[in-house]
Amino acid sequence: MKKVIALVAALTLSMGMFAGCGSSEPASSASSSAAASSEAVSSEAASSEASSSEAAAAVSGVVNTDGSTSMESVVKALAEAFMAENPDVTVNYSGTGSGTGIESATAGTCDIGLSSRALKEDETAAGAVSNVVALDGVAVIVNPANTVEDLTVEQIAQIFKGEITNWSQLGGADLEIAVYGREAGSGTRGAFEEIVGVEDACKLTNEYSSTGDVIGNVASNENAIGYASLSAVGDTVKAVKVGGIECSEATIKDGTYAIQRPFVMVTKDGAALSDAAQAFLDFAMSPDAAEIIAAAGAVSANA
Template identity: 35%
Template sequence: MKKAVLWSGILLLAMAFLLTGCAKNTGESAETSFIQIKGSDTEVNLVQRLAESYMDKHPEIDIAVTGGGSGTGIAALIKGEVDIANSSRAIKDEEIEQAKANGVEPVAVAIAMDGLSVIIHADNPVEALTVEQIGKIFRGEITNWKEVGGPDMEISMYGRQSNSGTFVYFRDHVLKGDFSPKVKRMNGNAQIVESVKNDPAGIGYVGVGYVVGPEGKQVEGIKVIKVAKDENSPPATPLDPENVKNGSYPLARPLYQYVNGKPEGAVLEFIKYELSEEGQQIAVEEGFYPVNPEYAKLNEASLN
């Protein structure tokens, strides 16, 4: 009888341990020690770097960061599969409705600023384009570089897949219409950069963190063109942080993270680290820019 009682106690302890481990992985409570993050390809390297730095200081916390695109990350948050969704675009109204129907309340935090960069081959003499010209190129209305002051050469376009937040942002803010069927769909920013490097007629769009190398130098083999809001505005480069901060670069955007409700516990502490002076410096080192005052107000409302 004593042996039976002993084994029953051991079994109950084992079950309690397993249940505790499962609860820990859901990220639902302030006691969580495992954070699951998924989403934007633009943000994945930055957030991996932030996670590694944070885990070095907090070995009791495990953080897993994967990409897949902004839409994939938001879908995972809606399904309750992740604690944080990285997104380089704002969440859509229909996604908010889906989330609420599933008992999820999406809350946004901006962790950095991006100057979405339009890149061409380094040997292409074109230096600047307006937003309208870029839109016409990717809609297929401008098909030869000579139409915008370049060589007599058919334009070759590289873009992202439709689950990408960058795809959605670029479509909504630049094209304001549909992409040309001739746009080659790439899996990520790095693939676009490599494709344009090897294509003298190429043009693509990527997060600024993918075109800035060590010490803030532009990646070799490509040119980041200046962009003007319209033909009456001066063109600006995203490589100057001040242009992104003050809005003179027309394709500046926030990089978001979405959580379910106001964050707490380990998730809150990690987000606070991302927004700390050290975290924002890591964003700069990764080629992005600190959160500007406008989105700092958003963060204040989301976290307090």
């Protein structure tokens, strides 16, 4: 009898152990399957995210910009930074003047036009769209040897209209003033003449086709006066104060410097840009471009 009881107990124990082992194995398998499934989902999500990121970064092509010579420093700085991040994109710059740049944008012969003045009503009516990238001061420049340091807007207007003709009338040397300016169609000329109030009334000694030419000729003539984008002014000429206010990034930003204008990237209404051109425009208009624009001598309009 004792042997029977012992045998039954042994069988019972064996069955219990067998049952325990049986329930443990499926649980382990289920856990492994769930982990594998989770890893697969995570892998797919990571792969999808990587593919999206690669697709977003895969911008390529050529972007042609055309227009304002005053915007050269800003546009080239933006282009250099953008191309460093997008090595498959080439951004070209052509300095033909604001008027030509606006016409090229609306005619579709360039991707982005460049204007260093606000668009006119007839230009917007023709489909030109204004994208203000930066603000720029138009500096009134003289030769570094000139002792005149400060002029009012009224005095500047009188000089450019031929009403003041000698520097001695302004406290300077007894020298006849040589008045230099830009050619018709220049955005810098248009902005300067509109703000100073001398449209269609300027009496220029010479006019030039680029900002660099104006600066170079003022630098080589002690009698000369001209105007140029602050972003282009170096140490070869001197920017006089206007109404006691220096032309600087700070005074342009706070609005105290009187002679300032917008830097505009021009697109055509209803015409889609290429992916590369749209990406470059978005970059130029973003807060990320503010430091690049400032280093080029202008003030970001979108910081």
